Amino acid sequence: MRYAISILLIGAFIGGAVVGMLGLPGRISSQPPVEIYSDRYFPGMDRQPKLRPQKPFEFFANGVSSQLPPPGTVARSPGVATLSGVVHRFEDNPFNTGMVTGSTNFIDVNPMPMTQALLERGRQRFDIYCAPCHGRLGDGNGITKAIGDMPAVANLHDARIISMPDGEIFNTVTHGKGLMGAYGPIVPAEDRWAVIAYLRALQLSDLGTTNDLDASQQALLNHTP
Amino acid sequence: MSAIFPKWTNWLPLVLALVAALAGGAVTAGVAVYVTPKYYRVGYQPVQPVPFSHKVHAGQLGLDCRYCHSNVDKSWVANIPSASTCMNCHNQVLKDDPRLAIVRESATNNTPIPWVQIHIVPDYVYFNHSVHVNRGISCVECHGRVDQMDTVRQAKSLSMSFCLDCHRDPAAHIRPVDKVTDLGWQWDSDPAKAAKMQEINGTKFVHDWKVESLQSCSACHR
Known part of the structure; x- marks a missing residue:
């Protein structure tokens, strides 16, 4: 009996020591995880000598795997269907630049076919990329205004922006303006046009009056139960 | 004797x-x-070069995940944002803060910020972010409540059995596509009702969006 108790006690002590040293699952640790099936036993399996995006890579002078494309690189991707036919991303076309081909004059009208899907896409992208500063309503009351560190955010319902050609808005979104950064690198061109289409709908929602409703909608509005 | x-x-x-x-x-x-990765991976919380808080940005300020991880719905990889994305706001907000010195230097000189990768699967696993995100699998399924973490730590094991649990029963995890980046979203505040709605709508989404319950080796290993 004495032996049994001492064996159990020793066992409990060892168990306690293991749990004490290793901790319970889910414990916070800043140490890199120990790879149990590591490269030591199966070299080149878990961590293969291949390039992965945004990783350190000594081969290139700047030490990262993701390199910028050399100047003059032509983007290979399927074309986008616009009102004036399929457009590719390397073309000097209003879809890519917001300007009339071969000039610096901004185009007046969105080159994308206007559909419900485009507006929905525009709303989603607007809420992601524009709303943090310009606000979901586009009135310039975004979260950056609320925290008070970004005082000069454009109200997108300004007459200046309402009368601005679509191409000029596209140009501003793409390259930034003043303190606003460029969104061309993170929002693809068709999404930028979708955002502009949605912005026009937002502006219209603010400009509209009850006179814009058709007869049946007006009747509904004036209906008193 | x-x-x-x-x-x-x-x-x-x-x-x-x-x-x-x-x-x-x-x-x-x-x-x-x-x-098991449940022990040696979960809870990994490395010290990052910039004390970026997801709790502040995604939680309190309510930025959408895709503002920074802008390729997550287009590419297999959920990109770390470039410093220029940070500077969209931080050229004005906290613009002289010493904690952001590395970010400002990165934006001006194109030097990489040495972020420490937390969530990593073996190189023979080909996980595609866009295909999951665009079919109603939320960020939270694999990354946990990142919007409540000041410093990000690994919340789920990301082991093979973890992947298979969901691949065998996608209906239990799928949600409306527009709620994918809303990490705290639930069908209903009442758990029993939420579970019921998950069951009904999950099955419907899996059918309507032609979600396949892929379990062949080549689904992930190529």
Whole structure:
């Protein structure tokens, strides 16, 4: 009996020591995880000598795997269907630049076919990329205004922006303006046009009056139960 | 004639068997608890070069995940944002804060910020972010409540069985596509009702969006 108790006690002590040293699952640790099936036993399996995006890579002078494309690189991707036919991303076309081909004059009208899907896409992208500063309503009351560190955010319902050609808005979104950064690198061109289409709908929602409703909608509005 | 073996040796086989059973049980339990990514991966919270808080940006300020991880719905990789994305706001907000010195330097000189990768799967696993995000699998399923973490830590094991749990029953995890980046979203505040709605709508989404319950090796390993 004495032996049994001492064996159990020793066992409990060892168990306690293991749990004490290793901790319970889910414990916070800043140490890199120990790879149990590591490269030591199966070299080149878990961590293969291949390039992965945004990783350190000594081969290139700047030490990262993701390199910028050399100047003059032509983007290979399927074309986008616009009102004036399929457009590719390397073309000097209003879809890519917001300007009339071969000039610096901004185009007046969105080159994308206007559909419900485009507006929905525009709303989603607007809420992601524009709303943090310009606000979901586009009135310039975004979260950056609320925290008070970004005082000069454009109200997108300004007459200046309402009368601005679509191409000029596209140009501003793409390259930034003043303190606003460029969104061309993170929002693809068709999404930028979708955002502009949605912005026009937002502006219209603010400009509209009850006179814009058709007869049946007006009747509904004036209906008193 | 005295006995060759003393009397206590009669108990020896029993005692040995008992000790072996206890020791074996302890080792099995130890392996089951400790030799699994649930132990050695979950909770990994490295010190990052910039004390960026997801709790502030995604939680309090309500930025959408895709503002920074802008390729997550277009590409297999959820990109770390470039410093220019940070500077969209931080050229004005906290613009001289010493904590952001590395970010400002990165934006001006194109030097990489040495972020420490937390969530990583073996190189023979080909996980595609866009295909999951665009079919209603939320960020939270694999990354946990990142919007509540000041410093990001790994919340789920990302082991093969973790992947298979969902691949065998996608209907239990799928949600409306527009709620994918809303990490705290639930069908209903009442858990029982939420589970019921998950069951009904999950099955519907899986059918309508032609979500496949892929379990072949080549789904992930190529």
